[in-house]
Amino acid sequence: MSPPPACLNFRAIDVIRKKRDGSELSRSEIESLVNAYTRGDIPDYQVSAWLMAVVLRGMTRAETAALTDAMLRSGEQLDLSSLPAKKVDKHSTGGVGDKTSLVLAPLAAAAGVAVPMISGRGLGHTGGTLDKLEAIPGFNVNLSAGQFRSVLETCGCAMIGQTAEIAPADRKLYALRDVTGTVESPYLICASIMSKKLAEGIDALVLDVKTGSGAFMKHEKDAAFLAELMVETGERMGKKVVALITDMDQPLGNKIGNALEVIEAVEVLHGEGPQDLRELCLELAGWMLYLGEAADSVNAGKNRGQELIASGRALQKFRQMVELQGGEPGVVDHPDRLPRAPDLTTTASTKSGFVTSVQCERVGTACVILGGGRERKEDSVDPAVGIVLHKKVGDSVAAGEPLATIHYNHETRAARAKQLLEASYTISDSPPPERRPLIHGVIGNSGEKN
Amino acid sequence: MSPPPACLNFRAIDVIRKKRDGSELSRSEIESLVNAYTRGDIPDYQVSAWLMAVVLRGMTRAETAALTDAMLRSGEQLDLSSLPAKKVDKHSTGGVGDKTSLVLAPLAAAAGVAVPMISGRGLGHTGGTLDKLEAIPGFNVNLSAGQFRSVLETCGCAMIGQTAEIAPADRKLYALRDVTGTVESPYLICASIMSKKLAEGIDALVLDVKTGSGAFMKHEKDAAFLAELMVETGERMGKKVVALITDMDQPLGNKIGNALEVIEAVEVLHGEGPQDLRELCLELAGWMLYLGEAADSVNAGKNRGQELIASGRALQKFRQMVELQGGEPGVVDHPDRLPRAPDLTTTASTKSGFVTSVQCERVGTACVILGGGRERKEDSVDPAVGIVLHKKVGDSVAAGEPLATIHYNHETRAARAKQLLEASYTISDSPPPERRPLIHGVIGNSGEKN
Numbered sequence: 001m002s003p004p005p006a007c008l009n010f011r012a013i014d015v016i017r018k019k020r021d022g023s024e025l026s027r028s029e030i031e032s033l034v035n036a037y038t039r040g041d042i043p044d045y046q047v048s049a050w051l052m053a054v055v056l057r058g059m060t061r062a063e064t065a066a067l068t069d070a071m072l073r074s075g076e077q078l079d080l081s082s083l084p085a086k087k088v089d090k091h092s093t094g095g096v097g098d099k100t101s102l103v104l105a106p107l108a109a110a111a112g113v114a115v116p117m118i119s120g121r122g123l124g125h126t127g128g129t130l131d132k133l134e135a136i137p138g139f140n141v142n143l144s145a146g147q148f149r150s151v152l153e154t155c156g157c158a159m160i161g162q163t164a165e166i167a168p169a170d171r172k173l174y175a176l177r178d179v180t181g182t183v184e185s186p187y188l189i190c191a192s193i194m195s196k197k198l199a200e201g202i203d204a205l206v207l208d209v210k211t212g213s214g215a216f217m218k219h220e221k222d223a224a225f226l227a228e229l230m231v232e233t234g235e236r237m238g239k240k241v242v243a244l245i246t247d248m249d250q251p252l253g254n255k256i257g258n259a260l261e262v263i264e265a266v267e268v269l270h271g272e273g274p275q276d277l278r279e280l281c282l283e284l285a286g287w288m289l290y291l292g293e294a295a296d297s298v299n300a301g302k303n304r305g306q307e308l309i310a311s312g313r314a315l316q317k318f319r320q321m322v323e324l325q326g327g328e329p330g331v332v333d334h335p336d337r338l339p340r341a342p343d344l345t346t347t348a349s350t351k352s353g354f355v356t357s358v359q360c361e362r363v364g365t366a367c368v369i370l371g372g373g374r375e376r377k378e379d380s381v382d383p384a385v386g387i388v389l390h391k392k393v394g395d396s397v398a399a400g401e402p403l404a405t406i407h408y409n410h411e412t413r414a415a416r417a418k419q420l421l422e423a424s425y426t427i428s429d430s431p432p433p434e435r436r437p438l439i440h441g442v443i444g445n446s447g448e449k450n
Numbered sequence: 451m452s453p454p455p456a457c458l459n460f461r462a463i464d465v466i467r468k469k470r471d472g473s474e475l476s477r478s479e480i481e482s483l484v485n486a487y488t489r490g491d492i493p494d495y496q497v498s499a500w501l502m503a504v505v506l507r508g509m510t511r512a513e514t515a516a517l518t519d520a521m522l523r524s525g526e527q528l529d530l531s532s533l534p535a536k537k538v539d540k541h542s543t544g545g546v547g548d549k550t551s552l553v554l555a556p557l558a559a560a561a562g563v564a565v566p567m568i569s570g571r572g573l574g575h576t577g578g579t580l581d582k583l584e585a586i587p588g589f590n591v592n593l594s595a596g597q598f599r600s601v602l603e604t605c606g607c608a609m610i611g612q613t614a615e616i617a618p619a620d621r622k623l624y625a626l627r628d629v630t631g632t633v634e635s636p637y638l639i640c641a642s643i644m645s646k647k648l649a650e651g652i653d654a655l656v657l658d659v660k661t662g663s664g665a666f667m668k669h670e671k672d673a674a675f676l677a678e679l680m681v682e683t684g685e686r687m688g689k690k691v692v693a694l695i696t697d698m699d700q701p702l703g704n705k706i707g708n709a710l711e712v713i714e715a716v717e718v719l720h721g722e723g724p725q726d727l728r729e730l731c732l733e734l735a736g737w738m739l740y741l742g743e744a745a746d747s748v749n750a751g752k753n754r755g756q757e758l759i760a761s762g763r764a765l766q767k768f769r770q771m772v773e774l775q776g777g778e779p780g781v782v783d784h785p786d787r788l789p790r791a792p793d794l795t796t797t798a799s800t801k802s803g804f805v806t807s808v809q810c811e812r813v814g815t816a817c818v819i820l821g822g823g824r825e826r827k828e829d830s831v832d833p834a835v836g837i838v839l840h841k842k843v844g845d846s847v848a849a850g851e852p853l854a855t856i857h858y859n860h861e862t863r864a865a866r867a868k869q870l871l872e873a874s875y876t877i878s879d880s881p882p883p884e885r886r887p888l889i890h891g892v893i894g895n896s897g898e899k900n
Contacts, residue, residue: 016631020505044495049630052502055470180499181466 012042012050019053027066034070038169044176051173051182059187064229065236067187071195072237074169078116078145078201083153085114088292090284091197092208093189093216093226094126096364097251100208101129101159102265103281104288106317109156110308111285111301113292116152116200117159118166122373122381125214125364127261130161131373135258135338135383139327155320167195186226189216194233204240204291206284207231211440212249214360220245220440231444240291245440246280250358250393253277257372257386257407259338266332269315276392279438282306291445339384341407345414347421349397354431358393362424366417370408385409387421394431462492462500469503477516484520488619494626501623501632509637514679515686517637521645522687524619528566528595528651533603535564538742540734541647542658543639543666543676544576546814547701550658551579551609552715553731554738556767559606560758561735561751563742566602566650567609568616572823572831575664575814577711580611581823585708585788585833589777605770617645636676639666644683654690654741656734657681661890662699664810670695670890681894690741695890696730700808700843703727707822707836707857709788716782719765726842729888732756741895789834791857795864797871799847804881808843812874816867820858835859837871844881 015029033050036042059067080087090104105115119141122128130141141161143151151158162171170192177183197205207230210216211223227243234241253274255264267273268281282302289301308314315332323329331337367373371382388405391397403425408414465479483500486492509517530537540554555565569591572578580591591611593601601608612621620642627633647655657680660666661673677693684691703724705714717723718731732752739751758764765782773779781787817823821832838855841847853875858864 013629013631016502020502020631044493045498045626046630048495049498049502049632052466052470052499053506053631056503056506176495179463180496181463181470181503182499 012036012046016046016050016053019050019057022057024060025063025066027062030063030066031070034067034074034169038074038172047173048176048180048182051177051180051188054187055182055185061229061232061236064187064190065233067191068194068198068233069237071167071169071173071191072198075167075199076165077199080114080116080149080152080201083114085112085156086204086292086294087114087116087200087202088204088206088288089115089117089197089200089202090206090208090288091193093193093210095210095248095252096125096127096214096360097253097256097261098127098210098248099132099253099261099265100277100281100284102132102262102318103268103314104284105157105159106269106321107281107285107305107308107314108288108292108294109321110313110317111289111294111304112156113288113294114152115157115288116148116202117157118162118196118200119159120162123377124375125361125368125373127256127258127364127367127373129159131381131383132258132261133159133327135262136322136327136331137337139322140325143325151321151324155317155324157317157321158325159321162196166199170195186222186229189226190229190233194230194237198234198237198239202239205234206287206291207241207243208284209243209245210248211245212247212360212436214251214364215248224441224443227443235444240445242287242291242445243443244283244287245443247436247438247440248360249436251360251363251389252280254389254392255386256363256367256389257370258381258383259340260386260388260407262331262338263335266315266318266335269309269318271309276438283439341384341386341409343408343414344405345408345418346402346405347418348400348402349391349425349427350399351427352399353397353427353429355391355393355395355397355425356428356432357426358389359424362420363387363389366420366424369417369420370406370413371410382409387417391425394435396431397427462486462496466496466500466503469500469507472507474510475513475516477512480513480516481520484517484524484619488524488622497623498626498630498632501627501630501638504637505632505635511679511682511686514637514640515683517641518644518648518683519687521617521619521623521641522648525617525649526615527649530564530566530599530602530651533564535562535606536654536742536744537564537566537650537652538654538656538738539565539567539647539650539652540656540658540738541643543660545660545698545702546575546577546664546810547703547706547711548577548660548698549582549703549711549715550727550731550734552582552712552768553718553764554734555607555609556719556771557731557735557755557758557764558738558742558744559771560763560767561739561742561744561754562606563738563744564602565607565738566598566652567607568612568646568650569609570612573827574825575811575818575823577706577708577814577817577823579609581831581833582708582711583609585712586772586777586781587787589772590775593775601771601774605767605774607767607771608775609771612646616649620645636672636679639676640679640683644680644687648684648687648689652689655684656737656741657691657693658734659693659695660698661695662697662810662886664701664814665698674891674893677893685894690895692737692741692895693893694733694737695893697886697888697890698810699886701810701813701839702730704839704842705836706813706817706839707820708831708833709790710836710838710857712781712788713785716765716768716785719759719768721759726888733889791834791836791859793858793864794855795858795868796852796855797868798850798852799841799875799877800849801877802849803847803877803879805841805843805845805847805875806878806882807876808839809874812870813837813839816870816874819867819870820856820863821860832859837867841875844885846881847877
C-alpha cells in the first residue's frame, strides 16, 4: 500500500490520535502542530479536538515545556541582554483587588532590578493591570518595542500590553480555547503564561498563584500543581522561577476599581495602605530582589523594599515611569486628578457581629456591573467607578455600620451592585475560627536564603 | 450580573464543558447541539472539542439513545407502514469478503419479510455492498424514495445507497470525526449506525458485529460492548434488535473483489459456495425471519432459509431485484457476463504445512492495491479485479501448491498485491491448536426460541 501522504493534515490527525490514546508527544510533533496552526495550515476543528484531548489526558513535564517553547518561538523574543541589570518580572494568575504590579515594578526598579512587564486586561470578575494604568490620564500602554526598551533603560521599569509580535500562537490558541471549553487545563495555562513571560527576555520570574474562592484555582492543591508546573517549565528553559501560593479568598486590599486601585497602590508606595496588600507587595518584592541579585536573601530583599518605600525612592520611580509613558505624574501627589465617579452610596450591615467571608467573585462582579470591568473582551471600562471595602474577614461590625462604599455613574447599576455587594458579606455572631494565611506556600528555588 | 446571552454558541460551550467534566447531558442538550450543528449554527471547532470529550468521557445509555434519536430526526424517515410485511434489515460492522447482504436481502424477501436495505461503500481494507452491487452491469443503487418503495413493494427487497435526506447530522458529524481522531468511540459508532438504520422505517434489525484481526473491533469484549450498546439503543427506540458477534480473523468466504463477491453470493443462493459463508448467511437469515415473524424460532428460520435456497426461490428473488433495479439479470445464470479481469496469477506456498492464519487487513489491502477498493472516499473502484483464496485457516498445503489467485488489470499492481498476499499467510508445521468459532455469541432478544 502506498505510504500515507506526507501532508500536514495527516500529521495533525496522528498527533490528535496519539494524545487521545494517552501517549507522550515528541518535541517535534508539538512544534509541528503549533507552527502549522499559527501559519493557518491546520484548521481550528483539528486543534480544538487536540486541545480537548490535552485537557482530559494531560501532558508530561517534557510535553509542557515543548509546548511552551514552541509557543514562545512562534513570535519575537525581546533581547534585553544589552541592559546590565538583571531582568525580573512578576506574574499573577488574577484576582480581585490585586494591584501589586503597580507597586512592584517601580519598587524593584528602585532597587536596581529591571522590570520589563507585559500585562493583560481584566475579564469577568478579575481586574487587569492595563486597565488600572489607563486610569492615569495620558498613560500609554501601547509602546513600540523601541519605546519600551527606552523607558526600561531610563527608569528600570516599563509596563505595556501584549504586542502582536509576542507569542502569536498563544493568542490564536487562547481564542480557540475560550470557545471550546479547553481553558481549564494546568498544562495549557502554564504554556500560555510562560510562553508570554519568557518572551520578555527575563532572567527570573516571580509567580503569584492565587488560591481561594476568588481565584481561578479554587483549591490549594490545584494552585500548587500549576505553580510546580510553571516553576519546572521555567527552570527547564534556563530561568530562575519561584511561585508563591497566595490567598484570594477575599479581595486583596480595600479598593476595587481602576482609579481606586491606582490610589491604593500609591498609598502602599507612600508606606501606607492596607496591611494585606503591603505585606504581599513586600513578600513578592523580596523574591524579585533576591532572584534579581539585588539582595542576598528574600528577607534582605524585603528590608530593602521597605527602605525604598520609606525613602520615597520607589514612589519617585513610579512617578518617573508614569511620566515616561505619557501619563500625568501629578496623580502621584494629587490623586484627585484621577477620574472620579460623581456619586457615592454605602451598603451597611443589617446586624452586629463579625465578618466571616467576603466573596471575591461577587465583589468583582459588582465592579463589572458598575462598568469597571468587562463581561466581554470588546467592552470598554469606566476608570472612575468601583468599590471601597470598609470591613474585611475577621473585622467586627455593628448593625448599621457601613460595609462598603460604591463609587458609581449610573443609579440602576449602583442598585444592582449594592445588592450583590450585600450578598457578598457573611456576618456571624463569632469571628471566623481560623485566619487564612496570606502566603500559603512557596514553590521552587529551594536553595534560597531567607 | 446580567444573565448570559441565550445565543446558541453559549449553550454549545456549556454542553462541551459539561461533557468534559464527565456529567450526563440531557436529551434536550444533545438535541440542541445536533440540530444547531446540522443547521450550521455552531462551528466545527466546537463540535470537534465535544466529540473528543465524548470519546474520552463516554456516554450513558440514555445519552447514546438521545444522540441516536436526534441524528435520526435530523432528516427524513421512511414510512413503510403501508407495507403489510414486517420490515427487517441486517447491518454488518464491516470486514473482508463479507457479501452476506447480497444473499440475505433476497432470501428474507423470499420468506415474506420486507428488506429495505440502505448500504455503504468500501473504504480502506473493507469492502462495501454498493460497490459489489454496481459490479452487476446496469444495477442502480441511486433510486429515488418512490422507486425504492416501488421495488420493495414488488419484490420484497431493495438495496440502495445513503440518500441526502436520511440522517444529514450523521453525514456532517462523520466527516468531522474522520479528520479529528474521533471515529473510535462505541457511543458515536452506535449512534451513527443506528440513526441511519432506524430511518429505514424497520421493525427489527439483525446486527453482525465483527471481531478479530480484520474487524474494526479487534477484541471480542469491544465488539460485545458495541453490540450491547446498539441492541439497547434500538430497544429503547421500540425496535426488535439482536446482535451476533461473528468472526473476522480471516476473510469470509473465498472470494474478495466486487464481481467475484457477487459470484460467490450467487453460489450461496444456488446452495453452493464456501461453508463459512453459507453458515453465516443461514444464521443471520434465521434471526431475520424470526424477528420478522416469518418463523417461530431462529432454527425454524434457518430451516426455512435452506428450503428457499433449495427450491431456487431465493435466487429467483435476487434475479427479480436485479432486474427491477436496472441490472442485467442474466448474470445470475451466466456469471461470465460480470466484469472480468484480463489476467490471472497465483501465489504459491513456499513450504508444506498448515495454514494457521490469513491476515484480513493484508488481503483487503491487496484488493485495494489491485484497484478493487478505495484508499480515499473519492477514488473509483475496478469491479473486475480481486482475489480468490484457495486455502484458509486449518487447511493443509504442500510446497508449491497455490494459496490464492489474483485477478488483475495492471502488472505492477499485481506484483505488489502478490507480495502482500504472500505476507498474509502463515504456514506452520502443525495445524492451529483450536478453531475460532464463526459465531462468538448472540446479544439481545433473550426471549427467542432456538
